[in-house]
Amino acid sequence: MPSIQVLRGRPTPEELAAVVAVLQARATDTAVPPPLPARPRVSAWADRAAAIAMRRPSRPRLMQVR
Template identity: 60%
Template sequence: MTIKVVRGNPTPEELAAALAVVRARAAAAASTPPGAARPRDAWADPARLTGRRLPQPGAASWSRTYWPG
């Protein structure tokens, strides 16, 4: 693995800290078996986009399709 500093002039301590993070992430990625399911991130949850429950299908569901607000 090659790391190249493109901009700036990091101190040896800063470079060592950044390299430690990269190596830890690489080791964690290598330790998980391929195809293992990752836990779903809360930001990817579609339920967080709605502040209330979605209308359920039914006889009068056409009247609940518009949410004023």
């Protein structure tokens, strides 16, 4: 944490402690959480969604019931 410099006045140790506590609390509130790890890419062989999307009807088109 960088040092704090008082520009005007003579704060008491309690006042300085209060300011430092507020600054530390604000610093931890605004901390950016670490990014989520990237999901590993699934190969086309293991991707169920791709397999379902490529599935074709098993009966001939002329025999389909409408």
